[in-house]
Amino acid sequence: MASLRSELPRDPETLQAMLIAREAEIERLRQIIKELQRHRFGRRAETLPEDQLLLALEEAEQVEAAGFAASEENAPATKTERVAKRRANRGALPAHLPRIETVVDIESDVCPCCSGRLHRIGEDVAERLDIVPAQFRVLVVRRPKYACRSCEDVVVQAPAPARLIEGGIPTEATVAQVLVSKYADHLPLYRQAQIYARQGVTLDRSTLADWVGRAAFLLRPVHERMLAMLKASPKLFADETTAPVLDPGRGRTKTGQLFAYARDDRPWGGADPPAVAYVYAPDRKGERPIAHLDGFAGILQVDGYGGYKTLAGRNAVSLAFCWAHVRRRFYELAQTGPAPIASEALLRIADLYRVEADIRGRTPEERRGARQQRSKPIIDALEPWLRQKLALISQKTKLAEAIRYALSRWAGLGLFLDDGRIELDNNIVERSIRPLALTRKNALFAGSDGGAEHWAVIASLVETCKLNGIDPQAYLTDIITRIVEGHPNSRIDELMPWAYPTKPTLSNVA
Numbered sequence: 334m335a336s337l338r339s340e341l342p343r344d345p346e347t348l349q350a351m352l353i354a355r356e357a358e359i360e361r362l363r364q365i366i367k368e369l370q371r372h373r374f375g376r377r378a379e380t381l382p383e384d385q386l387l388l389a390l391e392e393a394e395q396v397e398a399a400g401f402a403a404s405e406e407n408a409p410a411t412k413t414e415r416v417a418k419r420r421a422n423r424g425a426l427p428a429h430l431p432r433i434e435t436v437v438d439i440e441s442d443v444c445p446c447c448s449g450r451l452h453r454i455g456e457d458v459a460e461r462l463d464i465v466p467a468q469f470r471v472l473v474v475r476r477p478k479y480a481c482r483s484c485e486d487v488v489v490q491a492p493a494p495a496r497l498i499e500g501g502i503p504t505e506a507t508v509a510q511v512l513v514s515k516y517a518d519h520l521p522l523y524r525q526a527q528i529y530a531r532q533g534v535t536l537d538r539s540t541l542a543d544w545v546g547r548a549a550f551l552l553r554p555v556h557e558r559m560l561a562m563l564k565a566s567p568k569l570f571a572d573e574t575t576a577p578v579l580d581p582g583r584g585r586t587k588t589g590q591l592f593a594y595a596r597d598d599r600p601w602g603g604a605d606p607p608a609v610a611y612v613y614a615p616d617r618k619g620e621r622p623i624a625h626l627d628g629f630a631g632i633l634q635v636d637g638y639g640g641y642k643t644l645a646g647r648n649a650v651s652l653a654f655c656w657a658h659v660r661r662r663f664y665e666l667a668q669t670g671p672a673p674i675a676s677e678a679l680l681r682i683a684d685l686y687r688v689e690a691d692i693r694g695r696t697p698e699e700r701r702g703a704r705q706q707r708s709k710p711i712i713d714a715l716e717p718w719l720r721q722k723l724a725l726i727s728q729k730t731k732l733a734e735a736i737r738y739a740l741s742r743w744a745g746l747g748l749f750l751d752d753g754r755i756e757l758d759n760n761i762v763e764r765s766i767r768p769l770a771l772t773r774k775n776a777l778f779a780g781s782d783g784g785a786e787h788w789a790v791i792a793s794l795v796e797t798c799k800l801n802g803i804d805p806q807a808y809l810t811d812i813i814t815r816i817v818e819g820h821p822n823s824r825i826d827e828l829m830p831w832a833y834p835t836k837p838t839l840s841n842v843a
Contacts, residue, residue, distance in 0.1 A: 526541060552813070615782055632752065637655075655758045
């Protein structure tokens, strides 16, 4: 203790400066601890996730329905009233569904009053939704052989139809079902094998993996063409997420990356169809997006990842940054306790989002005009306010980091003011990242770099189908069949998901 006292300066001003610096460091560490606690134990999203809200709502509705069923047993009048209300509100079932009709008729057409003959005056029709569980069937292909009685060596037979799995048992529709279950419904192959086994069909997981690999190899040209078409767009979104990959040499997993490049011009009425293409890379180096987006020239809307800055420095690319990422940093500070500066920043950013809600769906010119009138004054006032607050606080705090994060990207954050095609945030591509996270959560990791590349190829087609309202299984069945039958590469644009005819499905109707 004596040595510590001897090391302290005797000048009061120096001591005061040391105390202020120490307090700032303690406050910074306290904020880090609160952030880690929130990350570990608290809710990570700024709003309650929709799926969690729906889960809670499902439970409440189940309890309510059980209560209604119990009360209806002792109150016939109440039951009749609710049945009538249910019939009035349920709507019509989709017209494209097959109908199997059953006529429930009277046993006798003799009048119970006068014994005369009854005549039909109408009917009541009730429709109920029925489900036939997934059912396996066997398609048998017979190819008769013919021989000539005069020529001993002549045998004539029709050629065998082309197959994706030569010598294998699956049809193209079966392979498409496996792909959709794995990459759209997030069912790992071992779980699919368990489901099929319940129906008496034993398919080894390795067999299913063989089907997936062959399908992914077949679909690579479609994925490559889709990425090329996206790079020809004037504006894209970009994001990335981790992809754990098994590393057998070290006996553990390594962390690869799935980069997502998306186009969605619907918020401003653009004509190009929405799409997303994923590309796997074994690391997160800045050279990856440079290679992926080679030839792209336009606006790239991104988060704060530094690799995109390198891309903008080399190519004719303008970076539009994401206000959601700016907001998130202030939100995390406001959640951990009283934070007047962070809370004020959130209120100002919320004003920007209110403008966006009002202009969604309008033309780029209308959006730009509204932003110049309503959003620009907010932006113009926000920058000097942030600089003023930054000068008043310790530079080592998380609040200072949040402010510097915004100010260092200010030009890209303000790019949306002058271009109505730019969105306020990067949420469009982040929504396309979420399905990858679900697959990653259920499958834990990809088995190899090649498996992660297959993941990128098939997930690109599945998610682009979903963006365009296309049934991914019908689409994959169709294009796999067409490619196997020799669809020419010169007409590959016909195989894009948005070129596939939209057909009504239960999910579309719902």
